[in-house]
Amino acid sequence: MREALVEFRNVSFRYGEDQPWVLKQVSFTIYKNEWIAIIGHNGSGKSTIAKLMNGLLFPQEGTILINNVPVNEETIWDIRKEVGMVFQNPDNQFVGTTVQDDVAFGMENRGIPREEMVKRIDETLTAVGMESYRLTEPHRLSGGQKQRVAIASVLAISPELLILDEATAMLDPKGRMEIMQTVSNVRERLQLTLLTITHDLQEVVQAERVIVMNEGEKWKEASPREIFAEKKELQRIGLDVPFIATLAEELKQQGMPITNEPLNHEELLEDLWTLHSKM
Amino acid sequence: MDITFKNVSYIYQQNTPFAHRAIDNISFHIPSGTFVAIIGHTGSGKSTLLQHLNGLVRPSEGEVKIGDFLLSHEHKPKNLMELRSRVGVVFQYPEHQLFEETVAKDIAFGPENFGVEQAEIEQRIKEIVPAVGLSEALLARSPFELSGGQMRRAAIAGVLAVKPEILVLDEPTAGLDPRGQKEIMDMFYDLHQQQKLTTVLVTHSMEDAVKYADHVIILNKGTKYMEGKPEEVFIQQEALNQVQLDMPEMIQFMQAFQARFGTEIPFMRQTVEDLAVQIQEALKGVDVHE
Ligand SMILES: Nc1ncnc2c1ncn2[C@@H]1O[C@H](COP(=O)(O)OP(=O)(O)OP(=O)(O)O)[C@@H](O)[C@H]1O
Ligand SMILES: Nc1ncnc2c1ncn2[C@@H]1O[C@H](COP(=O)(O)OP(=O)(O)OP(=O)(O)O)[C@@H](O)[C@H]1O
Ligand SMILES: [Mg+2]
Ligand SMILES: [Mg+2]
Numbered sequence: 001m002r003e004a005l006v007e008f009r010n011v012s013f014r015y016g017e018d019q020p021w022v023l024k025q026v027s028f029t030i031y032k033n034e035w036i037a038i039i040g041h042n043g044s045g046k047s048t049i050a051k052l053m054n055g056l057l058f059p060q061e062g063t064i065l066i067n068n069v070p071v072n073e074e075t076i077w078d079i080r081k082e083v084g085m086v087f088q089n090p091d092n093q094f095v096g097t098t099v100q101d102d103v104a105f106g107m108e109n110r111g112i113p114r115e116e117m118v119k120r121i122d123e124t125l126t127a128v129g130m131e132s133y134r135l136t137e138p139h140r141l142s143g144g145q146k147q148r149v150a151i152a153s154v155l156a157i158s159p160e161l162l163i164l165d166e167a168t169a170m171l172d173p174k175g176r177m178e179i180m181q182t183v184s185n186v187r188e189r190l191q192l193t194l195l196t197i198t199h200d201l202q203e204v205v206q207a208e209r210v211i212v213m214n215e216g217e218k219w220k221e222a223s224p225r226e227i228f229a230e231k232k233e234l235q236r237i238g239l240d241v242p243f244i245a246t247l248a249e250e251l252k253q254q255g256m257p258i259t260n261e262p263l264n265h266e267e268l269l270e271d272l273w274t275l276h277s278k279m
Numbered sequence: 280m281d282i283t284f285k286n287v288s289y290i291y292q293q294n295t296p297f298a299h300r301a302i303d304n305i306s307f308h309i310p311s312g313t314f315v316a317i318i319g320h321t322g323s324g325k326s327t328l329l330q331h332l333n334g335l336v337r338p339s340e341g342e343v344k345i346g347d348f349l350l351s352h353e354h355k356p357k358n359l360m361e362l363r364s365r366v367g368v369v370f371q372y373p374e375h376q377l378f379e380e381t382v383a384k385d386i387a388f389g390p391e392n393f394g395v396e397q398a399e400i401e402q403r404i405k406e407i408v409p410a411v412g413l414s415e416a417l418l419a420r421s422p423f424e425l426s427g428g429q430m431r432r433a434a435i436a437g438v439l440a441v442k443p444e445i446l447v448l449d450e451p452t453a454g455l456d457p458r459g460q461k462e463i464m465d466m467f468y469d470l471h472q473q474q475k476l477t478t479v480l481v482t483h484s485m486e487d488a489v490k491y492a493d494h495v496i497i498l499n500k501g502t503k504y505m506e507g508k509p510e511e512v513f514i515q516q517e518a519l520n521q522v523q524l525d526m527p528e529m530i531q532f533m534q535a536f537q538a539r540f541g542t543e544i545p546f547m548r549q550t551v552e553d554l555a556v557q558i559q560e561a562l563k564g565v566d567v568h569e
Contacts, residue, residue: 015424040456041428041456041458041459042412042426042427042428042429042431042432042454042455042456042459043425043426043428043429046426047426047427088427088454089372089374089427091372091374092374140291141322142321142322142326143321143326143371143372143449143450144321144322145321145322148321166427166453166454169453169454170321170371170450170453170483171321171483172319172320172321172483172523172524173483173485173524173525174320174523174524174525175320175321175523176483199454199455199456199457199460201457235458238456238457238458238459239456239457239458240457240458240461243486243528243529243532243551244532246551247532247551247554247555250551250552250554250555251555251558251559253552253555254555254556254559256559265531265532265535268532269535269536269539272536272539272540272558272562273539273540276540276562276565
């Protein structure tokens with residue numbers, strides 16, 4: 001049996017009593033060491049879910065468990081040590097006056113020894129390609145450089161659960177791939193559970209499981225392949241499928257019997273080859 | 280208005296030990312009415328370059344001309360306010376341009392500042408809010424109580440409300456959901472065509488650059504690396520890879536197709552639908568039974 005790390009049980013949330021419910025009876029489980037993606041239209045409740053996981057917000061209804069411990073005012077300080085989060089806009093989370101102070105900050109809070117800190121600052125800044133900016137003030141970085149530093153800061157604390165809320169949206173495609181590769185390596189090495197909230201369909205394909213949000217409700221939960229098989233439905237709720245899935249769909253429309261729901265170039269080329277050999 | 284950069288360099292914290300040359304000797308000319316895409320790796324100087332377009336910064340060396348406005352180290356245009364009413368900039372992070380109490384006030388701020396009449400402002404808000412996909416119910420809310428994508432839409436609405444002649448967009452679709460990305464880019468494109476705007480788009484999406492731009496400028500480490508038509512620039516795999524970039528996914532697939540089946544499908548900025556037809560046609564001519 002897989003072990004649960006995060007459980008949402010009928011969670012409902014609104015930002016004020018006179019405000020609409022932005023999460024409605026949401027339930028799901030995230031298991032240890034898995035990579036899960038949450039997708040959904042703007043305002044569907046994704047960032048709210050992330051903030052509930054580390055106790056920046058508390059639900060009016062339902063329960064949230066992390067490692068079987070309910071998230072509440074008393075447990076939150078311990079839980080935050082296990083949950084690392086990168087926000088949509090990194091400006092909101094820089095605390096240090098230099099890049100290296102910023103990476104050190106989270107570790108200081110967790111009482112990590114000085115020697116280990118120095119080592120991790122080196123490792124994580126190198127991993128995100130920002131080692132030459134150690135002494136730069138964070139507000140003097142470019143948009144994508146800020147995101148790289150924010151990711152280094154959270155990797156340095158090696159949390160049990162890592163939440164990336166559109167944390168790579170400002171990176172160029174190669175940079176985005178490299179950073180996700182770095183995170184993925186760390187995940188394998190340190191057995192970390194990864195939750196990515198993203199509009200990047202390529203990133204979704206890499207996850208093991210996807211939760212789709214729509215208007216504050218959980219719309220669906222399945223593998224990327226199953227999710228992306230429902231192109232029409234996804235488009236109806238403001239989403240889309242990756243380029244290869246779109247092309248496969250068009251080929252089907254032309255009467256080519258492609259059945260495997262290909263998600264990458266090799267898979268589609270393979271399907272075309274097989275089909276063609278039978279023609 | 281035409282945009283001309285002549286040997287422009289920009290140095291952050293000039294004359295300090297931290298001096299950093301973010302833009303290095305860049306020259307180009309963008310005729311009025313062009314839709315240009317600026318592309319480059321993280322930290323290549325894109326946002327710094329854009330800040331010259333409405334006089335937020337002036338070149339440390341060289342000169343920038345926007346229509347009749349001249350900006351250089353020595354020369355600051357007297358009517359900077361007028362320049363800013365004619366050049367609208369959507370910043371990379373929407374938080375940097377939202378500050379009013381409510382979303383409605385935020386959108387009205389620009390046109391009010393430039394002396395547009397109240398009735399006209401209300402009219403503009405009525406048109407723009409649905410066009411950026413923002414629900415009317417959010418107008419009374421504080422811009423800081425919005426989701427990331429809603430904030431982005433509010434920031435875009437505020438810039439459009441000024442009705443600029445030059446539209447400057449710094450990764451305007453980051454944070455938008457897939458439908459929003461397409462709708463907002465289509466909206467910019469329609470505006471560009473209808474109002475004969477000059478549009479400068481910074482983007483990491485090669486797909487958007489190919490789809491919307493007439494001209495592409497690629498930056499690398501603060502210098503101009505390449506420029507030209509998108510269909511000419513984006514097929515140069517090696518040159519792109521040298522500077523951390525890649526071809527649009529469609530072109531990558533076409534080349535992989537050619538490698539596998541030996542048949543070339545030329546890139547002509549076709550739609551996915553057209554590509555599907557061409558693939559089927561191409562397969563008819565391929566013999567895999569030898
Ligand atoms: N501080 C706040 N006060 C009131 N309402 C808020 C606040 N923050 C978010 N909301 C509202 O809650 C809903 C869910 O917001 P949330 O930020 O969770 O969306 P999201 O799925 O992350 O969207 P995006 O893709 O745009 O980032 C939205 O309708 C938003 O307007
Ligand atoms: N305020 C500042 N002070 C000093 N240096 C800066 C400042 N802003 C940016 N820089 C530096 O100038 C260079 C260019 O930054 P710029 O923001 O123009 O890059 P960019 O191409 O927009 O990158 P991104 O795609 O990451 O947004 C970077 O190396 C950056 O670190
Ligand atoms: Mg969000
Ligand atoms: Mg930038």
